[in-house]
Amino acid sequence: MFVWDVLGKRSDDDEFTAVGGVKAPDAEMALLLARETHFRHKEGVAYAVRRRGEAELHAGSYGAELIGGITDRSYRRQEGYAGVGAKHRRVSEEMAGRGLVVDRPRPSPGRARALAREQAASHGTEDGGVPSGADLSPEDLAAQGTAG
Amino acid sequence: MTAPEDPRVGLLLSIADDELVMGHRHSEWTGWAPHIEEDLAFSSIAQDEIAHARLLYELAEPLTGRTPDEMALGREPREYRSSWLCERPNGDWGYSIARQFLYDTADAVRLEALTASSWTELGDLVKLMQMEERYHLDHGRAWFERLSAGPVTGRQRLADGLSAGIGEAVALFEPLPGEEGLVANGVLPRPTADLLSEWLGAIGEELEAASLDFVLERHGSSSGEMVPTSSGEMEGEEQAFSAPGVARREGRWIHEGGFSGAGGRFGRHSEDFLPLWEEMTGLFRAHPGARW
Numbered sequence: 151m152f153v154w155d156v157l158g159k160r161s162d163d164d165e166f167t168a169v170g171g172v173k174a175p176d177a178e179m180a181l182l183l184a185r186e187t188h189f190r191h192k193e194g195v196a197y198a199v200r201r202r203g204e205a206e207l208h209a210g211s212y213g214a215e216l217i218g219g220i221t222d223r224s225y226r227r228q229e230g231y232a233g234v235g236a237k238h239r240r241v242s243e244e245m246a247g248r249g250l251v252v253d254r255p256r257p258s259p260g261r262a263r264a265l266a267r268e269q270a271a272s273h274g275t276e277d278g279g280v281p282s283g284a285d286l287s288p289e290d291l292a293a294q295g296t297a298g
Numbered sequence: 299m300t301a302p303e304d305p306r307v308g309l310l311l312s313i314a315d316d317e318l319v320m321g322h323r324h325s326e327w328t329g330w331a332p333h334i335e336e337d338l339a340f341s342s343i344a345q346d347e348i349a350h351a352r353l354l355y356e357l358a359e360p361l362t363g364r365t366p367d368e369m370a371l372g373r374e375p376r377e378y379r380s381s382w383l384c385e386r387p388n389g390d391w392g393y394s395i396a397r398q399f400l401y402d403t404a405d406a407v408r409l410e411a412l413t414a415s416s417w418t419e420l421g422d423l424v425k426l427m428q429m430e431e432r433y434h435l436d437h438g439r440a441w442f443e444r445l446s447a448g449p450v451t452g453r454q455r456l457a458d459g460l461s462a463g464i465g466e467a468v469a470l471f472e473p474l475p476g477e478e479g480l481v482a483n484g485v486l487p488r489p490t491a492d493l494l495s496e497w498l499g500a501i502g503e504e505l506e507a508a509s510l511d512f513v514l515e516r517h518g519s520s521s522g523e524m525v526p527t528s529s530g531e532m533e534g535e536e537q538a539f540s541a542p543g544v545a546r547r548e549g550r551w552i553h554e555g556g557f558s559g560a561g562g563r564f565g566r567h568s569e570d571f572l573p574l575w576e577e578m579t580g581l582f583r584a585h586p587g588a589r590w
Contacts, residue, residue: 172335175444182440183335185433186342212433219342220429221349 153202154180156187158194162214166198166207177201177208185210185217192218305476306417306485307361308379311369312474312563313408314354315380318370319571320401321347322578326388343398343437346430353423371582375575376565382539383466385562385571392455393462395445399438400460400467400501406435407497408471408490416484446508460505460513468494468517468553469541472563494553498544502551514544514551539566 151173157166170188174180180199189197195214198207210217242252324344331337355366362369383401388394409428415421445456471494480486505511539559544551560566 173333174335179440179444182437183339186339187335190338190342216429216432219346219349220426221346221353223345223349 151175152180154184154199155202156180156184157198157200157207158189159196160194162195166196169193171202172199174199181208181210185212189217190219191223304361305474305480307358308475308563309480309486310354310358310361310420311379312381313405314351314358314369315378315562316384316401316405316470317347317354318351319378319380319384319574319578321345321351322574323384323386323388324394324398327394332391339437343434346434350427350430353427357419357423367582371579372586375567375572378567378571378575379563379565380567380571381466381470381472381562382568382571383463383470385568385574386463386466387570389459389462390455392445392452392457393459395438395441396456396459397463397467398434399442400463401470402431402434402438403501403504404467404470404497406431407493407500411488411493412486414484414487416487420485442504442508446510457510457513460510461516464513464517464544465541468498468544469539469557469561471497472541472557472561474563491553491556494542498551498553502544502546511546511551514546517544 152175154172154174154177155168156170156172158169159166172180172183172187174183177199180201181197184197184199194217197210197212197217199210200207238252245252321344324340324347328337328341328344331340351370352366355364355369358369359365364372383397386393386397406428409424409431412424413421413428415424442456445452447453471490473490474480474486477486477490481489502511502514505514537559539557539561541557541561542553542555545554546552562568
């Protein structure tokens with residue numbers, strides 16, 4: 151399997167610039183895979199591959215209108231998650247009205263450490279440090295979240 | 299629903315449900331494909347297929363009164379019109395590629411026919427789908443050519459996949475409920491039997507070029523009987539579903555005989571459909587009406 155540099159043009163006026171690479175047995179397969187690995191979000195108007203170490207450029211046959219598809223793919227983009235936090239808060243409030251807890255928001259790392267110190271103090275650890283897991287109730291652990 | 303009231307709904311669902319179920323199966327390769335580049339490519343194809351299903355469900359909405367989400371996820375198993383080929387588990391990569399090759403070559407034939415539909419909204423929508431389907435065909439053919447060229451294990455797995463799928467691929471062209479009327483008013487420009495004939499002729503040539511036409515011989519002229527579902531979703535008398543056989547006549551592969559019994563186009567599914575349906579629709583059924 152060979153390594154192929156993937157090149158793309160952001161606009162018609164641009165020159166091809168390297169954007170990444172794929173592994174493929176030949177140029178045709180490299181182009182086939184490069185189209186979806188590097189341009190499926192309409193990242194350019196043209197694409198090409200070049201076997202690493204060689205000069206010959208193989209241009210993709212799909213025109214700008216077909217690169218990245220034509221049906222609605224907005225849900226594939228990270229922007230598709232915009233507003234999720236607000237939705238989560240809204241749903242949490244609705245569920246809270248029914249006496250249900252959807253999830254606990256995770257505190258930021260700084261808040262988590264401060265919270266741990268407060269809890270350590272309230273648990274009476276002598277050095278004032280973070281208590282071990284055995285010292286914390288499930289409620290304490292839930293309040294801290296599971297990630298740093 | 300054993301047969302939609304408006305035959306146009308049956309036509310739309312025969313394509314949309316194939317696309318939805320095929321997309322679902324393709325998506326099961328996400329994270330498992332042979333290498334990362336292929337993982338992305340196949341996942342992308344899966345998303346295309348599901349997007350096409352959504353477009354078709356939207357077109358059906360005025361006829362069904364059901365939203366695309368309700369159509370995709372809110373129906374009972376017997377209401378789906380997917381073909382058995384799309385329902386089968388992915389198996390190995392050889393079967394998945396063989397199936398994609400068979401499905402997308404067949405899909406291309408029916409979509410091309412529908413571009414001339416008297417239902418202009420459908421014709422226009424299909425032209426849109428074709429622009430993305432071109433990549434699916436390129437992908438299927440690229441893998442077909444490389445696996446058929448060897449090494450031996452890859453070629454054998456592809457051949458096994460083709461042998462397993464060819465009969466059910468023929469059944470993609472099962473006549474539709476109310477097909478006569480659809481053809482008469484031009485919504486379906488050509489009968490499914492014509493489309494099957496065109497597809498078999500074309501695919502026969504491709505298989506011969508790769509010296510894989512023995513998979514057609516294996517299917518033969520009398521081996522089209524299929525096992526009906528064990529899911530308990532069938533209604534009335536159980537009758538085995540049988541697709542036409544194939545044979546080479548005067549230098550061309552053709553189908554012989556006709557369909558008997560009822561298959562996916564009438565809501566009768568393979569035994570693999572119910573587990574797929576349960577997984578695909580599980581969240582929707584667990585939280586009816588939920589928005590996200």
